[in-house]
Amino acid sequence: MPKITVPLGPQHPALKEPGSFMLSLEGEEIKDAVLRLGYNHRGVEKAAEARNYVQNIYLLERVCGICSHAHATAYVHNVEEIAQLEVPQRAKAIRMIVGELERLHSHLLWLGVAGHEIGFDTLFMYSWRDRELVLDALEEISGNRVHYSMNSIGGVRRDMSNEQIKKVLGILKTLEKRIKYYITVGTEESTILARTQGVGVLPKDEALKRCATGPQGRASGVDRDVRRDNPYLLYDKVDFKVITQDSCDVFGRLVVRALEMVESCKILKQVLENMPSGDIAVKAPIKIGPGEAVNRYEAPRGEDIHYLKANGTDVPARVKVRAPTLANFESVAYMLEGDTLADAPLIIAAIDPCFSCTDRMSLVQTGTGKSGIMSFKELRAYSIEEYKKKGIDFSKL
Amino acid sequence: MKNEEKIKQSLEKQFSDKIEVEARSKQKLWAKVDANISHDVIKYMFDELKFQYLATITGTEEGDNFEVLYHLQADEHSILCTLRAVLPIKKPDLKTITDIIPGAIWYERELVDMFGINVIGLPKGNRYPLPDGWPKDVHPLRKNLTQEELSKYPKEGK
Amino acid sequence: MIKNLKEKAVTWSRIKSPWVLHYNSGSCNGCDIETLDALTPRFDIERFGVLLKGSPRHADVLLVTGAVTKQQAKRLRRVYDQMAAPKFVVAIGACACSGGVMYGCYGVLGGVDKIIPVSAYIPGCPPRPEALIDGVVKLLSTLKK
Numbered sequence: 239m240p241k242i243t244v245p246l247g248p249q250h251p252a253l254k255e256p257g258s259f260m261l262s263l264e265g266e267e268i269k270d271a272v273l274r275l276g277y278n279h280r281g282v283e284k285a286a287e288a289r290n291y292v293q294n295i296y297l298l299e300r301v302c303g304i305c306s307h308a309h310a311t312a313y314v315h316n317v318e319e320i321a322q323l324e325v326p327q328r329a330k331a332i333r334m335i336v337g338e339l340e341r342l343h344s345h346l347l348w349l350g351v352a353g354h355e356i357g358f359d360t361l362f363m364y365s366w367r368d369r370e371l372v373l374d375a376l377e378e379i380s381g382n383r384v385h386y387s388m389n390s391i392g393g394v395r396r397d398m399s400n401e402q403i404k405k406v407l408g409i410l411k412t413l414e415k416r417i418k419y420y421i422t423v424g425t426e427e428s429t430i431l432a433r434t435q436g437v438g439v440l441p442k443d444e445a446l447k448r449c450a451t452g453p454q455g456r457a458s459g460v461d462r463d464v465r466r467d468n469p470y471l472l473y474d475k476v477d478f479k480v481i482t483q484d485s486c487d488v489f490g491r492l493v494v495r496a497l498e499m500v501e502s503c504k505i506l507k508q509v510l511e512n513m514p515s516g517d518i519a520v521k522a523p524i525k526i527g528p529g530e531a532v533n534r535y536e537a538p539r540g541e542d543i544h545y546l547k548a549n550g551t552d553v554p555a556r557v558k559v560r561a562p563t564l565a566n567f568e569s570v571a572y573m574l575e576g577d578t579l580a581d582a583p584l585i586i587a588a589i590d591p592c593f594s595c596t597d598r599m600s601l602v603q604t605g606t607g608k609s610g611i612m613s614f615k616e617l618r619a620y621s622i623e624e625y626k627k628k629g630i631d632f633s634k635l
Numbered sequence: 636m637k638n639e640e641k642i643k644q645s646l647e648k649q650f651s652d653k654i655e656v657e658a659r660s661k662q663k664l665w666a667k668v669d670a671n672i673s674h675d676v677i678k679y680m681f682d683e684l685k686f687q688y689l690a691t692i693t694g695t696e697e698g699d700n701f702e703v704l705y706h707l708q709a710d711e712h713s714i715l716c717t718l719r720a721v722l723p724i725k726k727p728d729l730k731t732i733t734d735i736i737p738g739a740i741w742y743e744r745e746l747v748d749m750f751g752i753n754v755i756g757l758p759k760g761n762r763y764p765l766p767d768g769w770p771k772d773v774h775p776l777r778k779n780l781t782q783e784e785l786s787k788y789p790k791e792g793k
Numbered sequence: 794m795i796k797n798l799k800e801k802a803v804t805w806s807r808i809k810s811p812w813v814l815h816y817n818s819g820s821c822n823g824c825d826i827e828t829l830d831a832l833t834p835r836f837d838i839e840r841f842g843v844l845l846k847g848s849p850r851h852a853d854v855l856l857v858t859g860a861v862t863k864q865q866a867k868r869l870r871r872v873y874d875q876m877a878a879p880k881f882v883v884a885i886g887a888c889a890c891s892g893g894v895m896y897g898c899y900g901v902l903g904g905v906d907k908i909i910p911v912s913a914y915i916p917g918c919p920p921r922p923e924a925l926i927d928g929v930v931k932l933l934s935t936l937k938k
Contacts, residue, residue: 273760273761274761278819278864279862281900282898283776284775285782296894297894300823300894300895300918302822304823304826306823367835369833370833384823447737449688449736449739450738462710532704532717534715556696560690565690565738766900769863782899
């Protein structure tokens with residue numbers, strides 16, 4: 239059987255995440271996967287050294303459009319730690335509300351994408367329709383749907399009125415019902431089970447070795463969550479569970495994300511119903527430091543870690559950002575090896591690498607020297623076809 | 636602060652005056668060593684002190700030295716220990732830690748590209764994160780280069 | 794006369810169903826999710842005949858999001874070259890229009906127009922799906938003339 243090398247990528251929209259995967263195949267089976275990352279490398283860390291502390295909030299929010307609040311919050315935590323600012327309780331609560339809403343929107347987005355990758359487009363449309371509700375809530379609070387710009391150094395920029403709190407609580411009620419429905423669909427629908435169970439297996443010891451984080455790690459039994467282990471904001475005052483699974487496959491990741499949405503709703507309700515009163519921000523100095531700080535934040539995709547070094551001027555000396563997806567890429571190569579080409583899109587999507595829809599791959603058959611181009615969509619169609627042969631058909635749903 | 640103290644003591648006992656450890660705040664430890672023993676310290680932390688997780692590796696430039704910060708975590712009590720390895724810019728040699736924790740690979744490649752640190756024993760593979768055709772001796776996060784100067788690279792073709 | 798009619802028919806059908814290709818050339822993802830949002834039930838851009846395609850060979854309109862990074866520039870050019878004429882490019886978001894917040898970063902070349910000709914610019918960080926639909930509709934109305 240000729241060995242085939244399939245380049246998959248490079249189109250993966252995110253900061254550091256976009257990558258190309260050179261997959262070596264023997265028949266259907268992936269024997270080896272080599273990664274090339276850095277397609278969206280823009281030089282944000284260098285740019286941050288040329289901007290002042292306030293401008294950097296704006297810049298770092300744009301590291302990632304999906305977890306923008308995560309990056310901005312991790313950054314202001316560092317600045318506040320060095321400047322020794324005491325952030326008001328109400329500001330912490332508002333940061334938490336936006337953070338948890340962001341998690342809801344990100345997980346719903348992932349659920350839709352996973353549905354799309356397995357050929358279950360109905361789920362994609364359903365979950366994205368309900369995601370609009372979360373975006374409504376975020377727009378109500380911050381005035382924008384995607385980049386919220388809620389953080390300032392020493393607090394938040396906008397307060398929440400009682401009407402807004404009521405409105406968000408109302409949205410949560412509807413959402414909870416919908417999420418319950420998705421849990422039923424995700425865990426009982428036989429077609430989803432067939433496509434996700436036993437696919438992309440990452441055993442616990444491998445997950446530990448490869449430093450997997452977030453839902454990716456928790457689905458492999460790595461019980462780690464910054465919100466519980468190193469509580470920031472008001473997470474030590476709310477009651478929530480950290481979801482873990484032992485199935486170590488794509489199905490486990492789906493269950494972890496689905497149940498985390500329920501926990502997020504629980505956290506949101508507790509915070510919204512007991513909003514602390516008082517100021518929303520304290521005055522921050524223009525010049526910070528000297529000093530250094532490292533802080534972590536549990537972003538929807540996993541642990542986000544920021545390091546900041548200040549030298550006493552109004553611009554930072556070093557800003558380091560490690561987005562969660564980078565930590566999870568080392569496991570992707572492992573999960574791909576031994577699985578089939580048909581499962582590759584789903585496995586890559588399962589780490590939630592911010593996602594791509596125009597991913598293209600060229601198929602080069604080394605034996606004959608023939609080459610052709612296969613779009614991500616065609617690959618998806620191919621994978622659905624492949625499963626049809628095994629007796630699982632989504633188009634009839 | 637009980638666990639922090641315990642880790643601090645065992646590190647100081649093992650490496651005596653070669654290591655400076657400081658417990659700055661709750662669940663955060665900062666340690667400083669010379670780069671030639673950083674590999675041994677990390678091996679000791681993983682083997683004996685139950686550290687399991689490498690969050691990331693940060694490189695910084697401080698005067699005539701590079702400082703490489705390993706952010707390590709022990710799951711048991713979730714203490715984040717930042718181990719600072721100091722190495723001279725003139726001779727930036729650092730031993731890889733991928734033999735202890737394979738997840739370090741992308742972070743070490745970043746050190747190679749962004750600072751020009753020579754990581755000894757790093758497994759072969761694609762570069763990260765700079766574009767193809769970027770000169771091998773230009774390292775964006777070095778302090779002697781400004782954004783304007785960097786914008787010229789890579790020179791050939793667009 | 795007949796040739797004129799044929800041209801009219803082609804233009805008419807192109808306006809009624811423009812097929813689009815979405816390409817991320819170094820975006821933060823914000824514009825990408827808003828672009829996809831436009832496809833989903835609330836905004837449902839498909840009711841205007843707009844269909845998202847996976848291959849550049851099928852597409853009439855290229856939607857580009859994000860400032861162009863040095864690693865992506867060549868690939869963006871290649872995708873553009875693979876499209877069949879007549880082709881149109883829409884730059885979505887502040888970064889794609891001019892480089893936006895990423896202007897001056899060493900990994901970024903600038904706006905999309907530094908690499909390929911752009912027919913329409915949709916500013917915003919990110920633009921709302923409504924703005925996106927409006928931009929595409931405006932582009933189509935210029936085709937009529």
